[in-house]
Amino acid sequence: AQRVTQPEKLLSVFKGAPVELKCNYSYSGSPELFWYVQYSRQRLQLLLRHISRESIKGFTADLNKGETSFHLKKPFAQEEDSAMYYCALSQGNTGKLIFGQGTTLQVKP
Amino acid sequence: DVKVTQSSRYLVKRTGEKVFLECVQDMDHENMFWYRQDPGLGLRLIYFSYDVKMKEKGDIPEGYSVSREKKERFSLILESASTNQTSMYLCASSSRIRDTQETQYFGPGTRLLVL
Numbered sequence A: 001a002q003r004v005t006q007p008e009k010l011l012s013v014f015k016g017a018p019v020e021l022k023c024n025y026s027y028s029g030s031p032e033l034f035w036y037v038q039y040s041r042q043r044l045q046l047l048l049r050h051i052s053r054e055s056i057k058g059f060t061a062d063l064n065k066g067e068t069s070f071h072l073k074k075p076f077a078q079e080e081d082s083a084m085y086y087c088a089l090s091q092g093n094t095g096k097l098i099f100g101q102g103t104t105l106q107v108k109p
Numbered sequence B: 001d002v003k004v005t006q007s008s009r010y011l012v013k014r015t016g017e018k019v020f021l022e023c024v025q026d027m028d029h030e031n032m033f034w035y036r037q038d039p040g041l042g043l044r045l046i047y048f049s050y051d052v053k054m055k056e057k058g059d060i061p062e063g064y065s066v067s068r069e070k071k072e073r074f075s076l077i078l079e080s081a082s083t084n085q086t087s088m089y090l091c092a093s094s095s096r097i098r099d100t101q102e103t104q105y106f107g108p109g110t111r112l113l114v115l
Helices: none
Strands: A003-005 A010-014 A019-021 A024-026 A033-038 A045-049 A072-074 A083-090 A097-099 A103-108 B004-006 B010-013 B019-025 B031-038 B042-051 B054-057 B064-070 B073-078 B087-094 B110-114
Touching: A003 A083, A003 A097, A010 A019, A019 A103, A097 B042, B004 B087, B010 B019, B019 B031, B019 B087, B019 B110, B031 B064, B031 B073, B042 B064, B042 B073, B054 B064, B073 B087
Parallel strands: A010 A103, B010 B110
Antiparallel strands: A003 A024, A019 A072, A033 A045, A033 A083, A083 A097, A083 A103, B004 B019, B019 B073, B031 B042, B031 B087, B042 B054, B064 B073, B087 B110
16 A cells, blocks of 8 residues: 655654654655645645755755665755755656645754 | 645644635646644544546545545545544645655645534
């Protein structure tokens, strides 16, 4: 079964500390994975996609097929990174996404 | 600027009422989606439409129906609202162009309370 798991509901770090938001997936084919973010009082939006291998707002995510993971990382957290983060898996060529349960990142001053 | 709008930000309804949630996008997108967003459960797909008058059930369609009469508009209908349908409802749209279709654009959400 296709599934996305984000094991942490809440991750709390201090400003300047490294951040790693965990995401594990289950998918039989070649996975395409994404991170979406929802800042307070804003709409959900795409943060990054693994296929483009880009860094957005200092965040990176590497697809590890051996560990079936797509963890989101940032070396130095900022207060403005506080938000809800969702990992998502593409369901082939359907346009549909499977979302994880979400992780709230809280960056304390 | 990309825009997905939802008809209401907050709604309060009574058990048994018929509820309509409207979503409009101005990007000429083929795909449109309705999700529920609940704490600890993430986003769960209710219904999906890939073209006018076409619809497909998502993971939790029970108690819901949808309508897509025009490309830009996708309506979610709760035939007889129940308290367990109290939730945040998110609409999204995306293009069917292969390399971009997983970029979904979301509306601001409708927070529905069923009493």
